[in-house]
Amino acid sequence: MSYLAFLSEHGPTMLLGTVMTIKVLICATLLYVIISVIFGLMRVSKNPIIQGVATGYIEFFRGTSLLVQLFWFYYVLPFFGISLEAFTAGVVAIGMNFGAYGAEIVRGGILAVPKGQWEGAFALNFTPAKRMRKIIIPQIFPIILPPAANLTVELLKATALVALVTVVDLTFEAKQINSITWLSAQCFGTALLIYYIISRFFLVPFLRWLEVLAARKVGKDKI
């Protein structure tokens, strides 16, 4: 069977899988951004309890493997009466795992804003909320976006793991087609190519655009 025949027969199935992969990517990215911000802020808190909780969370999720967490969410949580759907379990596991990495990036970003900016805002009698919103956060974005972009590309790769808890994504479809046709080179090669195209031509340019936008907002056109 030629490659074109393979594509015309199994291409639509793979595209369906790709849509699911992108769904997982978007949901998990939203979740991980929210978690990173919350735990990043908790991590710089002066309250030792809040800081301790955040540190514990981060160490726990960075210390164990994502696959183990995924399987734990999917196979062990039902023991405690919490049955998650495969899709939910996948998104939650990936989001929480990457949230732990993201929290460290957010923490680094907050600490990297020069102290003079904090003091200036304080001297001008800004309220804490206004100080964060108007002074600190706009300056954090250009600092944290490049490492966050790397992390998001890693997240795209990590979405492949949800296939192992039976989410019907690109990897799952590739595996299925492989087990029917035994055309391994074609189906896994196509899957690799699709991941590469998503990352190289969609995800990375989008993230670069965000970086430029954030840099321009604080008057740095360096990128």
Place this chain on the structure above:
Amino acid sequence: MNAEWRWDFTFEILPKMLWATLNTIMAAGIGYAIAMVVGLIFLLGQRTPFRVINMINREIVEFIRSTPLLIQLFFVYFVLPQFGITLSAWVCGMITIGLHFGTYLSEVYRGALEGVPKTQWEACRALNFSTIYTYRKIVLPQAFPIAIPGMGNYLVGIFKDTPLLSTIGVAELFHAATAVGGYHYRYLEPYTIVGLIFLTLSIPAAMWIRKIEKDVNLAQGKIKKEKV
């Protein structure tokens, strides 16, 4: 299914799991050794003066870095036999992990080499040192400390990615947990034990790396201080 933790079951499966942990550590070690060598090869490809090789090298690295390790594993495991090369799951796993993380390590090496100030190279040129002597005595001793944190992080990274090997049937920790869980139809204890073993191994490793990083920074700071 009840949520009660069963200690008798825990102690029954624990020895098996600990044995499998040895396999996990071995896989991580071998994979890392291969990755270090592969990283060097990619680094060479990056630094050769031929532009074509540079570009090809760059594309290969980009491709490997932006595709999932899981599918790469499947690709190597299922496709090589079609070309008459039949390798065991272990060998396939090690090759794939070595290739995947080799691309990351090549970036670490590159960053470390570029982290050595340019004036060092110029001074060596001025003193008429040979290229080999420059690398051996001047550049590499300075580049190595810069590379340590990145290299350490990827060692822990490989360790945490070894469970993926279970998908192609390498008998490591996660594979053992799935097997035991399937046999007794109880996943609570096996998967929790796997998580705990990973925690107890990777947190000290991360702390150790942080300590080395700090020592290296201190040592470098000291050198600077003496010079001033």
